Amino acid sequence: MGYKAIFKKQTKLIIKNPTILVSFALFPAVAFLISLFIDFDSMTAGMEYLDGMSYEMVVTIRTMMEGTMPNLTTMMANMFAGMALIPVVAGFIAEDIEKKSLRFLMMAGVKPMPYLLGVGNVVFVAAFFSTIAFAFIDGFYGVNFWIFIGAMMSGVAGSIVLGATIGILAKNQQAASSLAMPAAMLFGVGPMIAQFNDTVANGLRFIYTQQLNVVADYLNGVSADIPLWQSFAIMWANVLVLGVLFAVVYKAKGLKR
Numbered sequence: 001m002g003y004k005a006i007f008k009k010q011t012k013l014i015i016k017n018p019t020i021l022v023s024f025a026l027f028p029a030v031a032f033l034i035s036l037f038i039d040f041d042s043m044t045a046g047m048e049y050l051d052g053m054s055y056e057m058v059v060t061i062r063t064m065m066e067g068t069m070p071n072l073t074t075m076m077a078n079m080f081a082g083m084a085l086i087p088v089v090a091g092f093i094a095e096d097i098e099k100k101s102l103r104f105l106m107m108a109g110v111k112p113m114p115y116l117l118g119v120g121n122v123v124f125v126a127a128f129f130s131t132i133a134f135a136f137i138d139g140f141y142g143v144n145f146w147i148f149i150g151a152m153m154s155g156v157a158g159s160i161v162l163g164a165t166i167g168i169l170a171k172n173q174q175a176a177s178s179l180a181m182p183a184a185m186l187f188g189v190g191p192m193i194a195q196f197n198d199t200v201a202n203g204l205r206f207i208y209t210q211q212l213n214v215v216a217d218y219l220n221g222v223s224a225d226i227p228l229w230q231s232f233a234i235m236w237a238n239v240l241v242l243g244v245l246f247a248v249v250y251k252a253k254g255l256k257r
Contacts, residue, residue, distance in 0.1 A: 009118075048057065082155065085123060088163065090176040102115075112250040115249075119127065124157065131152040165246045191210045211231040
């Protein structure tokens with residue numbers, strides 16, 4: 001059994017499991033609702049009628065809010081890349097362990113990379129469509145559209161490899177969920193908190209989902225002088241390190257399951 005067979009097996013699994021499919025649609029749907037109801041004009045409506053408040057002051061306040069508040073729809077995209085995918089992939093791997101499929105695959109000579117690609121690419125493709133939805137919701141177009149897609153898919157790749165590593169460390173699906181949720185909170189919610197706290201942002205600056213924040217700030221005009229190559233380098237360094245860790249754990253744990 002090679003990459004193609006594993007890919008087909010995981011595709012059938014994800015199609016038969018509507019809960020997983022819902023998770024890929026839920027975050028873009030929430031982002032869309034946020035884009036409909038969060039309106040800075042509405043937030044500042046009527047302020048010009050307050051004592052001592054001129055129209056120019058209201059415009060200044062509105063501009064400051066738009067420039068300093070994080071883009072909530074982009075934040076949802078970051079949470080999707082860091083929070084939603086880790087438990088999904090961990091559950092896939094843990095299921096193979098429970099059913100003894102992983103042991104069979106290793107005995108059949110399946111190497112770590114074909115196995116990871118077979119499992120991960122199903123999630124990668126599904127996440128790609130979610131990412132396109134996020135890009136349209138956020139209003140990115142032209143070069144910024146492709147920068148956003150590239151950054152998001154880099155984050156998705158990181159979460160896939162991290163989820164796979166967690167899954168292969170777990171004894172079963174329940175254990176995988178227990179291990180995946182703290183990681184999902186750190187990589188998904190941590191960068192959200194970092195949007196409001198510089199200390200947290202500095203502490204998380206070397207994890208891939210925080211670099212998604214950095215790219216988002218660039219695209220949203222918050223920080224125009226950010227070197228994008230640095231953010232992409234950090235994200236793919238994360239993927240590389242996690243990939244090596246997965247290969248080591250795969251070889252060490254696979255036949256023992």
